[in-house]
Amino acid sequence: MKPVDAVIIGYGWTGAIMAKELTDAGLSVLVLERGPERDTAPDFEYPRIADELKYAVRGDLWQPLAGETVTIRHKPGEIAVPYRQYGSFILGNGTGGAGAHWNGQQWRASPNDLRIRSVYEERYGKKFIPDDMSIQDYGISYEELEPYFDHFEKVTGVAGTAGGNPFEGKRSNPFPQQPMPPILSSQLFAKAARELGYQPFPVPAANSTAAYTNPYGVRMGPCNLCGYCEGFGCFLYSKAAPQTTIIPVLKGRSNLQVRHNSYVTRILLDSSGKLATGVRYIDANGKQVDQPAAMVVLASFQMNNVRMLLLSGIGKPYDPVTGKGVVGKNYAYQMVSSSTAFFDESVNMNPFIGAGAAGQQAIDDYNADHFDHGKHGFVGGAMIFAGATGGRPIVQMPLPPDAPRWGSGWKSAVRKHYAHSSSVATMGSVMSYRDRYLDLDPTYRDAHGVPLLRMTFDWHPNEYKMTAFTSARAGEIVSAMKPQRMSQHILKPGDSYDVRVYQSTHNTGGAIIGTNPSNSVLNRYSQCWDVPNVFVFGASSFPQNIGYNPTGLVAALTYFAAAKIRSTYLKTGGALVHA
Ligand SMILES: Cc1cc2nc3c(=O)[nH]c(=O)nc-3n(C[C@H](O)[C@H](O)[C@H](O)COP(=O)(O)OP(=O)(O)OC[C@H]3O[C@@H](n4cnc5c(N)ncnc54)[C@H](O)[C@@H]3O)c2cc1C
Ligand code: SF4
Numbered sequence: 147m148k149p150v151d152a153v154i155i156g157y158g159w160t161g162a163i164m165a166k167e168l169t170d171a172g173l174s175v176l177v178l179e180r181g182p183e184r185d186t187a188p189d190f191e192y193p194r195i196a197d198e199l200k201y202a203v204r205g206d207l208w209q210p211l212a213g214e215t216v217t218i219r220h221k222p223g224e225i226a227v228p229y230r231q232y233g234s235f236i237l238g239n240g241t242g243g244a245g246a247h248w249n250g251q252q253w254r255a256s257p258n259d260l261r262i263r264s265v266y267e268e269r270y271g272k273k274f275i276p277d278d279m280s281i282q283d284y285g286i287s288y289e290e291l292e293p294y295f296d297h298f299e300k301v302t303g304v305a306g307t308a309g310g311n312p313f314e315g316k317r318s319n320p321f322p323q324q325p326m327p328p329i330l331s332s333q334l335f336a337k338a339a340r341e342l343g344y345q346p347f348p349v350p351a352a353n354s355t356a357a358y359t360n361p362y363g364v365r366m367g368p369c370n371l372c373g374y375c376e377g378f379g380c381f382l383y384s385k386a387a388p389q390t391t392i393i394p395v396l397k398g399r400s401n402l403q404v405r406h407n408s409y410v411t412r413i414l415l416d417s418s419g420k421l422a423t424g425v426r427y428i429d430a431n432g433k434q435v436d437q438p439a440a441m442v443v444l445a446s447f448q449m450n451n452v453r454m455l456l457l458s459g460i461g462k463p464y465d466p467v468t469g470k471g472v473v474g475k476n477y478a479y480q481m482v483s484s485s486t487a488f489f490d491e492s493v494n495m496n497p498f499i500g501a502g503a504a505g506q507q508a509i510d511d512y513n514a515d516h517f518d519h520g521k522h523g524f525v526g527g528a529m530i531f532a533g534a535t536g537g538r539p540i541v542q543m544p545l546p547p548d549a550p551r552w553g554s555g556w557k558s559a560v561r562k563h564y565a566h567s568s569s570v571a572t573m574g575s576v577m578s579y580r581d582r583y584l585d586l587d588p589t590y591r592d593a594h595g596v597p598l599l600r601m602t603f604d605w606h607p608n609e610y611k612m613t614a615f616t617s618a619r620a621g622e623i624v625s626a627m628k629p630q631r632m633s634q635h636i637l638k639p640g641d642s643y644d645v646r647v648y649q650s651t652h653n654t655g656g657a658i659i660g661t662n663p664s665n666s667v668l669n670r671y672s673q674c675w676d677v678p679n680v681f682v683f684g685a686s687s688f689p690q691n692i693g694y695n696p697t698g699l700v701a702a703l704t705y706f707a708a709a710k711i712r713s714t715y716l717k718t719g720g721a722l723v724h725a
Contacts, residue, residue, distance in 0.1 A: 158243020249502025
């Protein structure tokens with residue numbers, strides 16, 4: 147194979163960003179994407195895309211789990227079993243990755259999120275953080291990332307109200323688009339929140355409000371709140387996705403090749419183990435190919451990034467017994483809750499009107515360190531939001547817990563509640579802990595005989611406290627919406643992590659950013675400490691999770707590193723930070 151300057155593993159959000167940045171810099175770039183090629187036309191065309199069974203239940207756009215998955219257990223010592231049916235999280239596959247079927251809530255991290263250990267130690271004292279909680283600062287400030295949050299908002303055409311969220315970090319520019327008016331469920335939420343003294347604001351939405359042209363000259367169309375956002379590709383060029391914002395300008399570039407159905411199985415190293423020489427992949431015909439490259443960009447989503455590093459022998463694997471090693475360390479997730487209001491028939495929600503993010507409203511008072519944690523005794527918090535992603539017939543029918551689950555009783559409950567209910571959700575942060583980590587499964591392998599990733603994860607007391615507190619606040623807002631009745635789904639001590647229920651695809655950690663090689667896999671420029679010509683992008687770099695959707699931060703970290711790669715690494719090579 148002819149050598150290339152850079153090989154990129156994965157063509158989702160981070161892969162597309164890096165393909166643009168590196169080809170702009172004049173490099174010859176090869177993208178290897180394990181899934182098929184997909185574009186708005188013909189793959190997301192209406193009405194075929196509005197097929198809930200095919201896409202949101204059977205997961206046509208998602209990673210096929212029969213060939214490759216992850217094994218999961220709650221604690222060390224247990225036998226992990228493969229995640230064979232989609233539940234808790236959904237992995238992307240093919241052009242756009244999970245970015246093709248995401249929702250488009252595009253948040254900036256709170257400035258406090260990036261220096262969490264310092265903030266809590268300064269404000270509440272060192273003892274406030276439990277001994278087994280392994281949270282750490284990023285070593286990058288919000289101010290350094292701000293230009294890149296701003297740039298990604300312009301690329302995706304985010305709609306929002308600058309200053310609407312009183313807790314947001316300082317921004318250099320307003321949002322590029324005005325927000326969509328709130329849909330009815332968000333209006334009721336916002337009114338109730340205001341009555342309780344909060345300042346609700348529109349969720350920052352990468353669902354375009356109007357005709358919009360991004361800085362790359364790519365045009366998006368207005369979202370019509372079709373209700374087929376989450377789990378689907380957008381047929382209207384309205385939802386920001388790699389294929390609606392970045393990939394159109396990459397098509398036809400002579401210094402870019404994209405090979406689909408190309409499954410990378412390892413990054414190849416030279417005999418010193420300190421230099422990547424390329425990657426090994428299985429091509430569309432099942433043939434093993436070695437591709438030489440001067441630089442490797444790992445952009446294959448959080449879990450796959452960690453697996454690839456472990457398979458390739460890059461960085462020391464984390465050992466939960468000794469606490470030594472870094473690859474696989476600090477896996478974290480999110481803890482969500484829902485509070486559903488059931489109204490009488492005079493309140494008609496039109497639930498089929500919905501979008502991944504447009505028309506939604508939120509409050510941020512109980513997220514990050516936006517409130518005094520001293521008396522509550524937990525770390526972290528949750529963003530609280532309301533809206534509707536749609537009212538699809540199979541999975542989007544909220545019913546009270548005592549409603550029959552089948553038969554004529556179920557039908558009459560659906561008839562009674564379908565058009566008259568709305569939900570408020572919390573998106574809670576999850577901290578990292580010594581005994582929550584990722585490693586290679588000793589037993590299970592993928593369809594090519596390569597070991598699967600093993601996840602060891604369950605909730606800790608800190609997160610039960612966090613969700614009890616934030617969900618109670620959400621419940622108060624729902625009560626103030628004056629429904630006939632209300633139900634809440636909140637995890638409580640004793641409830642283990644349940645992989646069968648969708649929670650969020652906001653998995654984080656395992657290849658974290660930090661200040662030195664003993665506490666992290668990557669330096670502040672997402673460069674591997676151990677193999678400096680390997681860069682890793684995705685939420686694998688988060689040292690703990692946040693109470694927002696992650697992609698705004700994922701992209702800002704990617705653009706931040708890309709700027710340094712272009713200004714320095716491409717000229718000097720080698721380590722960008724000397725520990
Ligand atoms: C239903 C859903 C809703 C979401 N909603 C939101 C939201 O509202 N806001 C938000 O911030 N985030 C949201 N997310 C998360 C968001 O999609 C991800 O944060 C984002 O896509 C991550 O980008 P990435 O580049 O790291 O990975 P991806 O976009 O997933 O791209 C990774 C790519 O790598 C490829 N790949 C993996 N392994 C290999 C291999 N071995 N060889 C070759 N290619 C490989 C995959 O096929 C994939 O195409 C949502 C996710 C889902 C599933
Ligand atoms: S709700 Fe809007 S952004 Fe989402 S798929 Fe429909 S038209 Fe596209």
